[in-house]
Amino acid sequence: MSDAIHRPVMRTEAVRFLAPDRGRIYVDGTVGLGGHAAAILAAGPEVRLIGIDRDPQALRYAAARLAQFGDRVRLVHGNYRDLAEILSNLGIETIDGFLLDLGLSSLQLDAPERGFxxxxxxxxxxxxxxxxxxxxxxxxxxxxxxxxxxxxxxxxxxxxxxxxxxxxxxxxxxxxxxxxxxxxxxxxxxxxxxxxxxxxxxxxxxxxxxxxDELRNLQDGLTAGFAALRPGGVIVVISFHSLEDRIVKRFFRKLATPRYESLAPGPPLPPQAEVLTKKPL
The missing domain is CATH 1.10.150.170 (Putative methyltransferase TM0872, insert domain)
Structure with a gap:
């Protein structure tokens, strides 16, 4: 399946926010056909990426598309909510960026036998x-x-x-x-x-x-992704309907809010995260 047939949504914007750089590690938790992953890997010669997907057929397409990047990419058949276990199995402690594209791919929608x-x-x-x-x-x-x-x-x-x-x-x-x-x-x-x-x-x-179990996957995946980030790391989520959108916004709003420790006096703790944009892209 060529890029002309499958064009990943908001590829330019996702790469701009992730800002892939030399020696950094990124996770595409919904690698699909590899469109976003290819753009991330192409941003720098030493960028590394772990691509995760539940769909074995999509992973086969991704493997062919990303073969040009050699050992800079690792593909895993699994669920992004299990990110901590996946990273542990690969011997990776922290990552620099985490991407989720929550939409169905054309591969899934256009195949009657998949039933979507x-x-x-x-x-x-x-x-x-x-x-x-x-x-x-x-x-x-x-x-x-x-x-x-x-x-x-x-x-x-x-x-x-x-x-x-x-x-x-x-x-x-x-x-x-x-x-x-x-x-x-x-x-x-x-x-x-x-x-x-x-x-x-x-x-x-x-x-x-x-x-x-998409909504629980999303909540667990966001938690796992944030826990794996290095300081200064970035999470990018592309959502398509209001249920996903609410979960994502609430998650980041909570992280971006100053925190108080129990009833102890004193100033609040600083936010754990910064929301880079509140506008639809």
């Missing part, structure tokens, strides 16, 4: 790592109405969560993306169908987040 999209019918999978955990079909066909409604409400911000959950249970078994999308479309009153957004979009987002 309803644009083409395929098995209802949605797992970032197809070798692990329960699929979306497992969840949809086993969860109670109450659990499904909670997932759709909390992770999809879906106003018709209850109606959709009842419709899903009534239509089981559901094994394909097309079948699920049709159930959702029928469950939502037609007058609430939006022109530009398919009625099934929020349901698919919610199920994907639940299947891959």
């Amino acid at each position: 999209s309803f644009r083409a019918d395929g098995p209802l999978d949605m797992r970032m790592d197809p070798t692990q955990g329960r699929s979306a079909a497992d969840l949809v066909n086993a969860a109670s109405v109450e659990e499904l409604a909670r997932i759709l409400r909390d992770y999809g911000e879906e106003r018709f969560a209850g109606r959709i959950a009842r419709a899903i249970v009534a239509a089981r078994p559901i094994e394909t993306t097309g079948a699920l999308a049709e159930v959702v479309r029928r469950a939502i009153p037609r007058r609430f169908h939006e022109r530009r957004i398919d009625p099934a979009t929020r349901t698919f987002q919610a199920l994907r987040i639940a299947v891959n």
Whole structure:
């Protein structure tokens, strides 16, 4: 897959904030097809990078794309929330930068067999790592109405969560993306169908987040990434929806706030971090 086909989002901005420099170590926690990683490695001849991804297929593409950088890059099949263990296994104590791009790749979205999209019918999978955990079909066909409604409400911000959950249970078994999308479309009153957004979009987002435990991964990953940073290190996060955005902003806001030690008198402790930009890029 060429760069012309897969163009990483906000590559220039990510590299500018990370400011890769000679001898420094960076982690791309969602290396995907390697677009951001290639730009980081190309910024300097002695920059080193660890690329992590849950998707074995994406790692194969990344390996081919990053082969030109030789032993300056190490690719790991794993979850960025396990960063401390991954770094320990590699004999690395601290890093200079940590990047997370939380969006799905075109490789995942455009493959019907992965089950992330309803644009083409395929098995209802949605797992970032197809070798692990329960699929979306497992969840949809086993969860109670109450659990499904909670997932759709909390992770999809879906106003018709209850109606959709009842419709899903009534239509089981559901094994394909097309079948699920049709159930959702029928469950939502037609007058609430939006022109530009398919009625099934929020349901698919919610199920994907639940299947891959994405929000807990993000919270744990941010904590692990910050703990691994050297003083002066940088974390860059590219988020795509409000649930991710809120977690990221709250995390950095807390770190950038002066702290008080218990009820002890005296001035507050300085912030642990500085927010480099509050503007959308």
